[in-house]
Amino acid sequence: MQLDAKIPGGPLTEKWDRHRFELKLVNPANKKKFNIIVVGTGLAGSSASASLAELGYNVKTFCIQDSPRRAHSIAAQGGINASKNYPNDGDSIWRLFYDTIKGGDFRSREANTYRLAQVSDNIIDQCVAQGVPFARDYGGLLANRSFGGAQVSRTFYARGQTGQQLLLGAYSSLSRQIGAGKIEMFPRREMMDIVLINGQARGIIVRNLINGDFESYAADAVILATGGYGNAFFLSTNATSCNVGAAFRAYKKGALFANPCFTQIHPTCIPLSGEYQSKLTLMSESLRNDGRVWVPKNSGDERDPNDIPESERDYFLEKKYPSFGNLVPRDVASRNSKEICDAGRGVGPTGYAVYLDFKKAIDRDGVDTIRNKYGNLFDMYENIIDDNPYKTPMMIYPASHYTMGGLWVDYNLMSTIPGLFVLGEANFSDHGANRLGASALMQGLADGYFVIPYTIGGYLAETPIEEAGIDHPAFKETGEEVMAHIKKLLSIKGKRTVDNFHRELGKIIWNYCGMARNEEGLSKAMNLIRDLRNEFWENVIVPGSDMDFNLSLQKAGRVADYLEFGELLVTDALARKESCGGHFREEYQTEEGEAKRDDENFCYVAAWEYNGPGKAPDLHKEPLSFENVELSQRSYK
Amino acid sequence: MTDKTETINIILRVWRQKGPKNKGHLETIPVNDVSTEMSFLEMLDVVNEGLTLDGKEPIEFDNDCREGICGMCGAVVNGIAHGPEKAMTLCQLHMRKFSDGDTIVVEPWRSRAFKVVKDLIVDRSPLDKIIQAGGFISIAAGGAPDANAIPIPREIAEKAMDAAACIGCGACVAACPNASAMLFVGARISQLVLLPQGKPESAKRALSMLKKMDESGFGNCSNETECEAVCPKEISITNIARFNREFVKASFCSSEE
Numbered sequence: 092m093q094l095d096a097k098i099p100g101g102p103l104t105e106k107w108d109r110h111r112f113e114l115k116l117v118n119p120a121n122k123k124k125f126n127i128i129v130v131g132t133g134l135a136g137s138s139a140s141a142s143l144a145e146l147g148y149n150v151k152t153f154c155i156q157d158s159p160r161r162a163h164s165i166a167a168q169g170g171i172n173a174s175k176n177y178p179n180d181g182d183s184i185w186r187l188f189y190d191t192i193k194g195g196d197f198r199s200r201e202a203n204t205y206r207l208a209q210v211s212d213n214i215i216d217q218c219v220a221q222g223v224p225f226a227r228d229y230g231g232l233l234a235n236r237s238f239g240g241a242q243v244s245r246t247f248y249a250r251g252q253t254g255q256q257l258l259l260g261a262y263s264s265l266s267r268q269i270g271a272g273k274i275e276m277f278p279r280r281e282m283m284d285i286v287l288i289n290g291q292a293r294g295i296i297v298r299n300l301i302n303g304d305f306e307s308y309a310a311d312a313v314i315l316a317t318g319g320y321g322n323a324f325f326l327s328t329n330a331t332s333c334n335v336g337a338a339f340r341a342y343k344k345g346a347l348f349a350n351p352c353f354t355q356i357h358p359t360c361i362p363l364s365g366e367y368q369s370k371l372t373l374m375s376e377s378l379r380n381d382g383r384v385w386v387p388k389n390s391g392d393e394r395d396p397n398d399i400p401e402s403e404r405d406y407f408l409e410k411k412y413p414s415f416g417n418l419v420p421r422d423v424a425s426r427n428s429k430e431i432c433d434a435g436r437g438v439g440p441t442g443y444a445v446y447l448d449f450k451k452a453i454d455r456d457g458v459d460t461i462r463n464k465y466g467n468l469f470d471m472y473e474n475i476i477d478d479n480p481y482k483t484p485m486m487i488y489p490a491s492h493y494t495m496g497g498l499w500v501d502y503n504l505m506s507t508i509p510g511l512f513v514l515g516e517a518n519f520s521d522h523g524a525n526r527l528g529a530s531a532l533m534q535g536l537a538d539g540y541f542v543i544p545y546t547i548g549g550y551l552a553e554t555p556i557e558e559a560g561i562d563h564p565a566f567k568e569t570g571e572e573v574m575a576h577i578k579k580l581l582s583i584k585g586k587r588t589v590d591n592f593h594r595e596l597g598k599i600i601w602n603y604c605g606m607a608r609n610e611e612g613l614s615k616a617m618n619l620i621r622d623l624r625n626e627f628w629e630n631v632i633v634p635g636s637d638m639d640f641n642l643s644l645q646k647a648g649r650v651a652d653y654l655e656f657g658e659l660l661v662t663d664a665l666a667r668k669e670s671c672g673g674h675f676r677e678e679y680q681t682e683e684g685e686a687k688r689d690d691e692n693f694c695y696v697a698a699w700e701y702n703g704p705g706k707a708p709d710l711h712k713e714p715l716s717f718e719n720v721e722l723s724q725r726s727y728k
Numbered sequence: 729m730t731d732k733t734e735t736i737n738i739i740l741r742v743w744r745q746k747g748p749k750n751k752g753h754l755e756t757i758p759v760n761d762v763s764t765e766m767s768f769l770e771m772l773d774v775v776n777e778g779l780t781l782d783g784k785e786p787i788e789f790d791n792d793c794r795e796g797i798c799g800m801c802g803a804v805v806n807g808i809a810h811g812p813e814k815a816m817t818l819c820q821l822h823m824r825k826f827s828d829g830d831t832i833v834v835e836p837w838r839s840r841a842f843k844v845v846k847d848l849i850v851d852r853s854p855l856d857k858i859i860q861a862g863g864f865i866s867i868a869a870g871g872a873p874d875a876n877a878i879p880i881p882r883e884i885a886e887k888a889m890d891a892a893a894c895i896g897c898g899a900c901v902a903a904c905p906n907a908s909a910m911l912f913v914g915a916r917i918s919q920l921v922l923l924p925q926g927k928p929e930s931a932k933r934a935l936s937m938l939k940k941m942d943e944s945g946f947g948n949c950s951n952e953t954e955c956e957a958v959c960p961k962e963i964s965i966t967n968i969a970r971f972n973r974e975f976v977k978a979s980f981c982s983s984e985e
Contacts, residue, residue: 138869141869142868142869145868145869156792156798156800157790157800157851157852157853158799158852158853158855158856158896159856160799160856160859160896161792161793161798161799161800161896163792163793163798165793165797165798166793166795166797166798175875177876213870213872215875216872216873216874216875217867217869217870217872218875219872219875219925220865220867220871220872220873220925221864221865221867221925222865222888222892222919222920222923222925222926224885224886224888224889224892224919224923225875225885226885226889227879227880227881227882227885228882229882230879231879231880231881231882231885232876232879233875233876249889249892250889250893252797252893254797255797255893255895256889256892259892262859263859263863263864263865264864264867264868264869266856266859266860266863266864267860267864267866269856269860270860270861270862276856278853278856301845328795330792330793330794330798331791331792331793331794332792364733364765365733365763365765365766367763367766367770367773367774368770369767369769369770369773369794370794370795372794372795373795471795471796471820474813474816474820474822475767475820475822477822477824540869540870541869541870544869586781588777588780588781590773590777591777632780632781634779634780634783634784634785634786635785635786639746639747639846640788640845640846640849641788642786642788643776643780643786
C-alpha cells in the first residue's frame, strides 16, 4: 500500500488556500441529498456535525453518553491556543506552527500543522460569537496566559473550565441544528463496527445501550471523532467511557493506525492512593505558571514540606532548564519527575509524587490572586487529598492523558478507507510525538469547524457512490459479527471481572510502555498482554444480559479491544528504535538524558495495517519531509 | 505526609429497578472495610465487583469523567441530591465524609420528566430538548467577527461565566418539590442574555425554552431555593429572576409569539 498524504503543492503558507480552491464543491441544492454519519460529540464531533448541517447536509450524530454535552472534551481545563497575538508579545501563525512542530519533536506533518495554526484565530472568533465566556481583562478585551512549551501568551481560557465552555458552545450549535431537524441525534449508542460497501465507508452498526438492540445506519460518508486511547493504561485522566473501540474496529476493517506509541503522560495529576482507584485526576498544566516543582535534596526526608528549608530543596526543573523552568513541555516535565522518583527521591505515602509549591506565588501576588486563577483546582485537590494547597505544597505525579497516535489520515482527514474521515484526538496528524498544552481543543475545533466542511465536500463531489441502504447485505453480515461478539462475552461466565483484567492490562502498559521504554520490557509486555488476553476470553465474568442497560457488558467489549490494541501499541514502541517526544526509549538518549531522535532512519509516520487475528500487522511508512523548519535537537534549557 | 487511610463499615440501602416499567425497591447491602480515601463511586465500584463475583447484577449508575465536570453522575444520597457536601458532584464525594456504622440511602433523581432507565440511571434527555428549543446563539461556522470586536466588561463576562458553569446534571430538578428545571434554564438564558452576542434572540429564546420546559413535564418555580442548595456548581437563583424578567419582557415588549 502506497500512502498518499495528498499534501497540496506550493509554498506552505498558501497550501490550504490553494487546496480549498482546488477542492470540488457540492452544489448547495445537492448537499441535502448526502447523508453523513458522525460518531462522537466532543469538540471535533459536535463542531463537525453542526457545521455540516449548517451547510445543508443530512447528519446523523451518535454518542455514548446520555447527552452530547458530556463528551470528555468537557474536562479540558487550561485553555485553547491561537495565534491572535493580542498581547503583542511576538506571536504569529508561523510561531504557533513552529512551536507545535518542535513541541511534537518533528514527527508531525508540516502542512497539517501549519493549517492548524492558520485556522486557530477563526476558532476564537467563532467561540466568542457563540457566547463562550472567555476570561477578559478590565478593558473588556480577551485575556491570555502562557502555557507549557511556549514563551508567548497565546492561551485563551474560561477559568479552569475552558473545555467545558468550548464544548457547550459546540453543543449549542449542534442543538440548534437538532432543533431545526437537520441533525438526528442518537445518544447512548456505542459504535460496534463500520460497514463497507465496495471498499467505501457506508454506514455503522451501533448498539443501543438502553435496550441492547443492534441498529444499522447508512450514509455516504462516516466521520469518527471518538477520541483517544489513553484508557489503555486503565488509570488515566480520561473519562471512564473513553475507548478505542470505534477506531480499532475501523483499523480491523482496513484503516491504518498511525504512531500508536505516541502517548502523552501529563505531568501534573493527583498521585495514586489505592488499589480501588478508578482514575487519576488532572490538575491543569496552567498551575505550572505559578507553581514550582521540587523534591527534598535528601531522599527519605520525611519532614513536613513547610519545614524543609530552601537550601535543602531541589527545584529540579528550574535547575536543569533555566530558560523554560517549570514550563517545559509535558513529556520533559513528566520524565524528570519519574527519574527523580525512581531514584528514591519522591515524596508522599507511595514515594511516587513531587511537590508543586505555590508559596512564592502567594507571597508575591497574594492569596486572592492565586485563588482567582486556580481556586477550583485547589478546591478539587483539597477535596480529594484532604490537604490545603494554599498552605502545604500539592503533591503531583504524571498520568496517562492524551494520545497523539490515531487513525492515519491524509491532508483531507480521510483514512485509508475511502469515505471514512477521522477528526480530533482520534486521528494522528497534528501533534507528532508530543502535544503542547492547550492544543487539543484547538485541533478538535479546527478539524470540525474549519477543515472537514471543505474536505468532505471534495470527496462527495468527486467520488461515485452507489445507492445502498441498510438492506444491503453488508449490514446484515457486519451486524451478525458484532452480535456474535457480544454473545460470546456473556457466555464465558468465568471468575475474573472486567475491571480486574483492565487494571492488570493498565499496569503492564504503564510499567513497560509508559514514560520510559526499552526493548526487553516491551518484549516482555507483548507476552504478558497475549497471556492476559487469552485468559480474558476464558475467564472473564460479565453479569446481566444483553437486553437492557449493562455497563459491565459495555466495558467488557472495550477491554477486549484494549487487550488487542495494547499489543499494537507495544509493537509500534518496539519498532521505533529512537526516542522522540512522549516515546522515550532508554537505549536512545543523549548524554544529558534527553530524547535522542534518529532522523536518518525514523523520520516517518508508522502506519500499521491489520492482517487478521494472531498475525503481525504490516508497517507502512509515510516519510516526513521538512522543507520549512530545520530539524533540531529540542532544547528547553 | 502521614497516611490517613482508615476503613469503615457501612450499610447501603440502594434503589434497584430493572427498567422504566418495573417496580423498584430499596435493597440492603452491607459493605465492610471501605477505605475512607475512596470516592463514593469507587465505593460503588467495589460493591459491584463483589456483586459480580457473587453472580448478582451490579448496581447500574451513570458516571463518566469522575472529576465533577461532565454532569453524568448523580444520585440522591440520604435525601440530598449529590449527597451531603455542598457544591459537589457525587463523583467528588469521598467516603471520609461518612462514619463507621452509617446507613446510606441511595436513590435515583425523582422527577416526572426523568424516567428511570435502570437502578440509579434516569433519562435526562428533556434537558437537551430545552436547549434545542433555543439555548443557543444562531451563528454558523465561518461568519464570526474578530473576537475582540465587541469589548465586554469583565464583570459581565464573569457573571455570564458563573451561569455558564452549569453541568446539566439535573440535581436542581431532583431537589425541587415541583421538579422544576428553572435553575437549569435560567442559567442558560442568563449566560446568553448577559453577553451582547446573545441579545438579538433573547425574546424568542425565553419564550421557546419556557414553552419546551412546560411541555416536557417539569414543574414551575415557587422559590423553594432547594435547587441552589444542591447545585454542584453553586448556580445562583438570581438566574431564575433574570429568566423571569426576560420572559416578562418578551411577553409584553416583543413581537415574538
